[in-house]
Amino acid sequence: MKIATTLALSAATFMLAPPAAEGNCPDPDVDSTITLELGATALLPVGPNPALGQTLVASGNQVTAIDTKGFTSLGFSTMTGTVSNTPNPVEMGDGSGIYAAFIAQQDALVTRIDAQSMAIQWSTPLDSGTACGSDAITATAAIHLRRFATDNFKATFPHDLVYVATRYGCGNTTDNKVFALDAESGDPVWIFNSGGTFDMDAVLSDPFLDIEHDRLYVATDRTDPTQDSLFAIDTLTGNKAWSVNVGRLWTSPVVRGDRIYVVTLFGELKALSAADGTVIWSVANPTGQPVTRNLFTEFRAPYGGLMVAVDFAGGLWMVRDDGAAGITQWNVTLPAPASSRVAVDPTTGKIYVGADDGQIYQLNLVDGAVESSRPVGAKMGAIGVPTLVFGSINPNGDLLMMAGTANGALGKLCLPWTAERADAFAPEPGPVATAPGLCSAASDCGAQATQCAEWACVDNVCVTEPVPDGKTCDDGNTKTPKDFCKSGTCAGQSDCDLNLDSCSCTDATGQTFTRTLLAEQPTCPPPPTGSMVPKGDWCATEVSRVAADNLCLAHNTNARSVVTVTLMDQDSRPFTKADVKMTIDTGDGGAANAPVWIDPATDTPLQGTTVDITNGVSHGVVESARPGTYFAILGGQKGRSAGRAPYPIIVTARKEVGGVICIDPRTEQLLPVSVVAGDANDVCTLDSDTDRAGYLRIKVVDSIASNQPQAGAVVTVGHTVDNTFFFGIENRLIAKAYETFLKSPLAPDQPNTAKTDSNGIVEFFDFGNEMNGPFEVLVNGKEACVTEADAVIPLNILPLPCQQL
Amino acid sequence: MRCRSWLYVSVLVLAAGACSSSSPPSSDPGPTVDEDAPAPAIDANVADDPAIQFAVDEAAADSESFADTFGLLGQRDLIAVFDVPDHAGVQIVRMDLINPQGALHQTIWRAISSDEDAPEKVMHPEYDQPLTVIPVVPTDGQVRMHIAIPIAGTVFTRFRLTGTFTAKAWVGMGHDAPLATGQFTMTR
Numbered sequence: 001m002k003i004a005t006t007l008a009l010s011a012a013t014f015m016l017a018p019p020a021a022e023g024n025c026p027d028p029d030v031d032s033t034i035t036l037e038l039g040a041t042a043l044l045p046v047g048p049n050p051a052l053g054q055t056l057v058a059s060g061n062q063v064t065a066i067d068t069k070g071f072t073s074l075g076f077s078t079m080t081g082t083v084s085n086t087p088n089p090v091e092m093g094d095g096s097g098i099y100a101a102f103i104a105q106q107d108a109l110v111t112r113i114d115a116q117s118m119a120i121q122w123s124t125p126l127d128s129g130t131a132c133g134s135d136a137i138t139a140t141a142a143i144h145l146r147r148f149a150t151d152n153f154k155a156t157f158p159h160d161l162v163y164v165a166t167r168y169g170c171g172n173t174t175d176n177k178v179f180a181l182d183a184e185s186g187d188p189v190w191i192f193n194s195g196g197t198f199d200m201d202a203v204l205s206d207p208f209l210d211i212e213h214d215r216l217y218v219a220t221d222r223t224d225p226t227q228d229s230l231f232a233i234d235t236l237t238g239n240k241a242w243s244v245n246v247g248r249l250w251t252s253p254v255v256r257g258d259r260i261y262v263v264t265l266f267g268e269l270k271a272l273s274a275a276d277g278t279v280i281w282s283v284a285n286p287t288g289q290p291v292t293r294n295l296f297t298e299f300r301a302p303y304g305g306l307m308v309a310v311d312f313a314g315g316l317w318m319v320r321d322d323g324a325a326g327i328t329q330w331n332v333t334l335p336a337p338a339s340s341r342v343a344v345d346p347t348t349g350k351i352y353v354g355a356d357d358g359q360i361y362q363l364n365l366v367d368g369a370v371e372s373s374r375p376v377g378a379k380m381g382a383i384g385v386p387t388l389v390f391g392s393i394n395p396n397g398d399l400l401m402m403a404g405t406a407n408g409a410l411g412k413l414c415l416p417w418t419a420e421r422a423d424a425f426a427p428e429p430g431p432v433a434t435a436p437g438l439c440s441a442a443s444d445c446g447a448q449a450t451q452c453a454e455w456a457c458v459d460n461v462c463v464t465e466p467v468p469d470g471k472t473c474d475d476g477n478t479k480t481p482k483d484f485c486k487s488g489t490c491a492g493q494s495d496c497d498l499n500l501d502s503c504s505c506t507d508a509t510g511q512t513f514t515r516t517l518l519a520e521q522p523t524c525p526p527p528p529t530g531s532m533v534p535k536g537d538w539c540a541t542e543v544s545r546v547a548a549d550n551l552c553l554a555h556n557t558n559a560r561s562v563v564t565v566t567l568m569d570q571d572s573r574p575f576t577k578a579d580v581k582m583t584i585d586t587g588d589g590g591a592a593n594a595p596v597w598i599d600p601a602t603d604t605p606l607q608g609t610t611v612d613i614t615n616g617v618s619h620g621v622v623e624s625a626r627p628g629t630y631f632a633i634l635g636g637q638k639g640r641s642a643g644r645a646p647y648p649i650i651v652t653a654r655k656e657v658g659g660v661i662c663i664d665p666r667t668e669q670l671l672p673v674s675v676v677a678g679d680a681n682d683v684c685t686l687d688s689d690t691d692r693a694g695y696l697r698i699k700v701v702d703s704i705a706s707n708q709p710q711a712g713a714v715v716t717v718g719h720t721v722d723n724t725f726f727f728g729i730e731n732r733l734i735a736k737a738y739e740t741f742l743k744s745p746l747a748p749d750q751p752n753t754a755k756t757d758s759n760g761i762v763e764f765f766d767f768g769n770e771m772n773g774p775f776e777v778l779v780n781g782k783e784a785c786v787t788e789a790d791a792v793i794p795l796n797i798l799p800l801p802c803q804q805l
Numbered sequence: 806m807r808c809r810s811w812l813y814v815s816v817l818v819l820a821a822g823a824c825s826s827s828s829p830p831s832s833d834p835g836p837t838v839d840e841d842a843p844a845p846a847i848d849a850n851v852a853d854d855p856a857i858q859f860a861v862d863e864a865a866a867d868s869e870s871f872a873d874t875f876g877l878l879g880q881r882d883l884i885a886v887f888d889v890p891d892h893a894g895v896q897i898v899r900m901d902l903i904n905p906q907g908a909l910h911q912t913i914w915r916a917i918s919s920d921e922d923a924p925e926k927v928m929h930p931e932y933d934q935p936l937t938v939i940p941v942v943p944t945d946g947q948v949r950m951h952i953a954i955p956i957a958g959t960v961f962t963r964f965r966l967t968g969t970f971t972a973k974a975w976v977g978m979g980h981d982a983p984l985a986t987g988q989f990t991m992t993r
Contacts, residue, residue: 040909043964061912080934082911084959106955107914109934123934125926131939133915134882134953169882169953171863202881204958221881221957250958265878290878292962312878312965312993339964356965382964406966407906 035376035409036071038064042404043340043384047088049099049115055402056087056101056115057410063087063103065118071412077118081107085140085206089115092160092183094147100183102162104137110164110179112186122186126166126179134169139252140206143183144235148211156236159184163235165203165218173223176200178207178216178231180238190238192218192231198240199227205252205294208260210274215241217260219249230262230277244277246270250292256299259321263291263309269319269326283326288464289313293341298365300346306365308351314338316353318368330368334361339382343401345415352415354383354403362417376403376411452485464488479508713756857887857900857972857987866951874990877962882953887985889950889976891919891943895927897936899979900952905968912979913952917941930978950974956991967991 040060047056054074055066063083064076085104092098099115108127113120127135144161146154160183166176177200178192193200201220208217214235222229228243230253247264254261259280260272267285272278285291289311298306305321306329314337318329336357343352344365351363359373360383376383384404404410442457451473453464466488473490475483480492494508859873860866866884875883889898895918902910916927916936926935941948952974956962969990973983 041904041911041960043960060909078932080914080929080932080936082913082955082959106911106959107936111934120933125935125937127937131925131937133937133939133951134955136953136955138955138958167955167958169955202958250962292878292965294963314965337965341963382966384964406904406910406964407908 035411036066036073038062038404038408038410040408041406042408042410043382043406044083044404045086045385046387046402046404046410047086047101048387048402049089051091051097052089052099052116054089054115056089057402057404058083058085058087058103059404059408059410063101063113063118065115066410075118077113077120079103079105079109079111081105081109081136084136084138087113088140088143090143090145092145102141102143102164102183104139104141104164106136106138108135108137108166110137110141110162110181110186112162112183124179124181124186124188126164126177128166128168128170128172128175130170130172132168132170132172135172136167136169137164138167138205139165139203142207142209142216144180144209144211150212150214152236153214157182157189161189161235162186163207163209163216165207167202167204173201173221174199174227176202176220178203178218178233178238180235192233192238192240198231198243199224200231201227201229204250208253208255209235210255213274215255215274217253217255219251219253219262221250221265222248230260230272232274232277242277244272246272246277246279251294254295254297256297261295261297261307261321263295263307265290265292267291267311269295269307269309271321271326281321281325283319283328285309285311285317286328286331287311287313287315287317289315291317296342296344298344298346308342308344308365310338310341310353314356316342316351316363316368318365332363332368332370334370335373339406340385340403343386348415350415352386352401354386356382358383358405360386360401360403360411360413362415372417374413374417376405376409376413382406450488450490452490453488477508479506479510711756711758855887855985857885857974857985859972859987859989860884860886863951873988874992875956877956877965877967877991877993881957882955883989885950885952885954885972885974885987887950887974887987888947889917889974889984891941891946891948893920894918895920895923895938896976897930897978898950898952898974898976900972900974901979902954903971903973904966905970910970913954915939915950915952917948917950919943919948961991965993967993 038057038059040062042057042059044058046058046066048068049055050068053068055068057064057066061079061082062076063079065074066072067074082105083103084106087101087103089099089101092100100112100121101115103111103113105111109123109125111120111123126137142163144153144157144163146157146160162181162183163178164181165178168176175193175196177194180189180191181187182189192198201222201224203218203220205219207219209215210217216233216235218231218233220227220229220231222245226245228245229249230246231243232241233239234241246262247266247268247270249262250265251263255274258274260274260277261269262272263269267288267290268282269285269291270282271280273280291309291311293310296308298304298308307319307321307326309317309319311317314334316330316332316334316338318331319326320329321327334353334355336355336359338353338361339356340354344350345352349365350371351365351368352360353363354360354376355373358375360376361373362371363369364371382405384406386401386403401413401415402410403413442455450464452471453466456465467485469484469486471485473483473485475490475492477492480494482493483490484493485491492508495506858869858871859875860869860871861875861880861883863884865871866886869886871886885900889896895916898915898917900913900915902913904910914929914936916938917940918938919941923938923940926937928934929936941950954972960966967990969988972987972989974985975981975983
């Protein structure tokens with residue numbers, strides 16, 4: 001059986017052996033930027049049309065069709081109003097090969113153009129009818145295609161629909177509307193808020209269409225603080241499903257699963273229930289900067305729940321939805337302020353963003369580190385939104401990027417670029433803020449911002465600055481009797497934090513836990529994801545957490561694998577030598593797999609690094625760790641002998657140090673764990689038991705967007721050798737039953753198949769020490785990879801962390 | 806692009822030859838950019854033309870509370886104000902914005918008329934799209950134009966565009982010297 005080619009494999013192949021055919025991307029690291037002059041500002045994302053080999057580009061009042069390969073103009077269409085949106089070409093009707101683009105204009109016209117001839121097919125004025133010259137449309141139209149629609153939609157409407165929201169001028173802040181237009185004629189089918197009953201302010205950003213649930217989500221500005229700013233509209237009727245006031249929204253809502261994500265003008269990122277708009281969590285941009293650019297959400301495998309915003313100061317902010325809260329992962333300031341929102345290539349884990357210095361920067365999605373940059377053309381000026389164009393250029397599957405500039409150029413660049421890892425670009429935390437606004441002085445911002453922060457006015461924006469750490473405060477939680485300010489927030493201290501020597505304690509949620517010794521079964525709760533470890537001897541607990549979740553794993557599936565470990569000092573005190581040790585146990589991989597720890601500050605092996613090989617076991621030990629990010633580069637060969645994985649990363653430390661974030665290089669997921677803390681005389685180490693490393697949990701969903709579990713999906717697991725799929729894992733496979741978890745024990749050399757349960761979950765246990773990842777998985781007889789999203793099959797697989805029993 | 810000839814005969818008086826042009830104005834790449842030159846702070850030639858002035862909103866424009874520097878987040882639209890001579894029929898007014906790098910940022914078209922029997926819509930002389938005719942009341946033979954430049958939610962705020970922008974206005978298609986010019990500076 002042949003293994004399906006995933007995007008990741010294609011990308012990896014591309015990186016190792018860049019194709020030379022067609023001459024598009026002979027070497028992405030060579031300055032391969034090609035520039036086309038368009039004559040007017042071209043900052044909006046471009047609209048690739050792989051089927052026709054064309055790309056539509058908006059510049060000023062014009063939409064130009066570009067030959068994607070030859071990068072020449074094929075024709076253009078000029079509008080009376082400035083083009084406000086991405087000219088995305090879509091195939092209309094039943095897939096008959098007719099492509100159209102719908103253009104929103106700043107003179108309140110919406111226009112359909114033929115995406116091939118560029119001829120205007122219809123223009124519909126959506127002004128308020130008051131002869132107000134400043135009525136406008138600035139939001140991209142949402143296209144509801146019948147061939148992807150629900151049966152209810154098909155039964156209701158004979159044609160595709162186009163949804164357009166207004167941005168009325170002349171002081172009209174209550175009568176804005178959403179039009180559903182017949183895509184063939186441009187005639188209105190229904191009008192939301194036609195009578196002005198919903199007090200709807202201007203729509204400044206693109207509506208989001210949830211085609212599976214016939215819902216349209218429209219965000220608005222909010223002149224009156226009592227106005228609702230997010231509207232859910234039933235697309236079958238044009239009636240309001242619900243509306244809520246979540247703050248001024250200049251950016252688009254995004255729906256993922258059963259949640260809506262919005263980021264307010266004042267820099268608050270919120271997760272809402274798609275059912276009724278209830279706020280699930282809210283997190284403020286730590287820099288305090290407003291956000292006026294659309295959020296980029298990365299929910300594709302192997303990532304999940306990641307959101308990247310570019311704030312008004314041009315800094316990048318990444319937040320992860322961990323289910324219960326939005327966790328800020330990092331803030332990054334580029335050498336020049338970012339001018340665009342970001343694009344992400346999930347196959348390589350790279351972020352691309354334009355900046356005011358005329359460069360496009362490449363960052364690592366996981367840690368935000370700036371890796372490289374390229375100019376777009378010779379002129380300086382702001383760079384527009386980079387658009388990734390996959391595989392449409394030539395059969396080699398080159399990945400290209402296009403981005404326009406403020407001065408009217410369009411650049412085409414090859415990807416990805418070799419990381420340069422300039423230390424000066426390392427992510428840095430910004431000032432802490434919780435609720436910024438606009439101001440000319442701090443007094444405009446109000447009274448004391450919070451118990452632990454004071455208002456300041458920076459660049460006409462209210463930001464909060466932290467009061468000195470240690471000031472007493474009250475977090476309102478009776479379970480945390482002693483609270484103090486720390487980095488601008490009120491840090492509650494629970495019984496578990498304060499009574500470190502007690503064998504039992506009550507945490508901040510009121511739960512009681514028992515601490516036990518290292519060798520015993522631990523029961524203490526793990527700390528919140530990404531959080532610091534409280535002071536004190538949590539040795540047993542933290543060791544157990546590492547063991548239980550088995551998150552710190554290195555994989556060596558390529559010739560060289562890089563594992564990133566970030567150490568955090570909770571009190572900002574430097575580590576001293578021998579505070580922390582990091583070890584990778586590569587089993588019997590021998591010298592070829594010996595890890596080398598690299599300090600990115602100097603790009604040299606860390607001082608004190610030792611590598612010894614005893615009894616066939618390679619160890620790389622770092623003894624001079626300090627706060628920062630380190631890389632372990634594993635040698636070895638691609639193939640089974642060098643592909644033994646996972647290798648447990650053992651992090652040991654003395655007590656009263658901070659946390660550790662380990663990055664699984666196979667999935668590049670953030671896998672936060674806590675430091676293994678011990679005292680000076682009793683350094684704790686993880687007792688890794690690779691014989692029991694095989695707990696595999698797979699969730700099958702109908703689609704990433706719906707996140708609806710698929711019950712009864714037939715899942716078969718195996719692994720690959722030389723592109724051959726093996727159902728079993730040779731004769732050394734060990735199948736064990738675990739009484740409460742057993743769903744489908746594996747058998748040697750047999751197809752290991754099970755059906756998903758009502759939650760779409762299937763679990764496999766204990767592959768023994770032959771767990772050579774990545775595993776391959778068949779779902780309903782189709783091939784997929786558990787660590788990759790496979791766009792070819794209708795099903796998507798969400799990787800869940802492998803856990804050790 | 807076809808050129809329609811109905812409803813705007815008077816426009817063509819002002820925009821003579823527009824429809825015979827083989828090069829639509831909007832495809833004009835704008836002024837040549839000197840790649841090595843710094844962004845223009847002040848255009849010396851601008852001061853010689855009748856001024857386009859700018860206000861933070863319609864009320865400020867009505868009260869002639871003009872300014873030349875604006876914060877990007879401070880207003881939804883920027884109102885450009887200038888005078889044009891009144892003529893019978895429908896007049897087409899064009900205003901271009903040139904960005905700090907010297908490239909064309911956008912073109913705004915308006916159709917105006919002081920005629921009581923003016924049509925509600927006319928077709929643009931060169932582009933196959935309708936323009937709403939805005940009723941105007943002349944004073945001493947002059948019409949005071951208020952043209953809103955959308956700021957909030959546009960590329961201005963999405964891409965945080967700052968610097969000094971130049972506005973140039975024409976009556977007609979914009980083939981001649983501009984009727985009025987002005988500059989404003991966007992800041993954070």
